[in-house]
Amino acid sequence: MMKYSWKSRVYILISCLFFIALWQVSAIIIDNDIYIPRIQQVIKSIVEIVNEPDFFKIVLSSFYRTAISYILALGCSMILGVLSVVYPFFKYLLSPLNSFVKTIPTMVLVVLALVWFTKDSAPFVVGFAITFPILYEGVRNSIMQIDKKLIDMTEIYEVELIDKIKKIYFPVMKFYFMSIFVSTFSLTFKVVIAGEIHGQPKFGIGTHIQLEKVNFNVSGIFAWIIIIMFISLIFELINRFLQKKIYRWNK
Structure with a gap:
């Protein structure tokens, strides 16, 4: 298994x-x-x-x-x-609102x-509009997969809703969020940058990508892309760490 892992890494490096x-x-x-800047120019821009x-x-x-967009989407998806x-x-x-947001192109939503x-x-x-439907449907599906006998038992013993949420719903939601945190957070990050490109707030990665575009500085655009890739790589490492934690908890 270790040999295979190292072989895969070598192949990826060669690629x-x-x-x-x-x-x-x-x-x-x-x-x-x-059109295509040379690598040394991109490194210089970075x-x-x-x-x-x-x-x-x-x-x-x-x-x-x-972070703000994600936290708001997370809170609303849990409650709703x-x-x-x-x-x-x-x-x-x-249901119709979710269908509308999921079908509309991201750039149209930005406009x-x-x-x-x-x-x-x-x-x-x-960021909120793109992330919320994903988290909401995930939360709902996770809760719906809870053993119906367990839910029936809480109704028989007249367990209060707040206790159901604390003892049954919340642990399921917590497990779900930890398993998809990085993928959804990375998506929110990219969508927010898209919003910044068009909105151009004073500070933001998207704003500076737009400035590079206006100045026809393609090496600067590639530099920002590589920086974004590096940040996404950090998210991926966090994701692997969380996945290991989840695996240990389930053993």
Whole structure:
């Protein structure tokens, strides 16, 4: 198993080196920075971006918007998910709204958010709107999978709703959120950046990507993409850590 793991890593490394080489060769052949910048130019742009005085403020601003959007979506999905199971009225009430948000393209939602809200609040709205339906349906499905005999027993013994939530619903929701936290948080992060690109708040990764686009600085755009990939990699490492925790709890 260990040998296979190391072999896989070697193959992945070779694949990465192949595409980096392909990128560099393509950049040399095309010889036009507006289309494909050379790797050294992108590295130079990364160093320049990281050395900017406001770099951490820019990244943290995007992270702050992502965190707020996610926390709001998480809280609302927990409350409405439980209510939709206990009171079916909420399920039918939210069904058309969820269908609308899931079918509308993200960019159209960004445009609507900019029409209805300010440029500073639009990324929050878009992040919430994209993440909430995923979390809500996950919460509802998780609760619906609880053994019906257990639910029937709570009704026989007239267990109060608040105790049901604490002892039965919440542990199930907690397990579900831990299993999909990184994937949904990463999605929110990307959507918030998309909102920033169009809304252009004062500080934000999306705002600076848009500035690079206006200045036709493609190496700067690639630099920000690599920075975003690095942040996403950190999320993935967190995800693996959480998955190991969940596995140990279930043993």
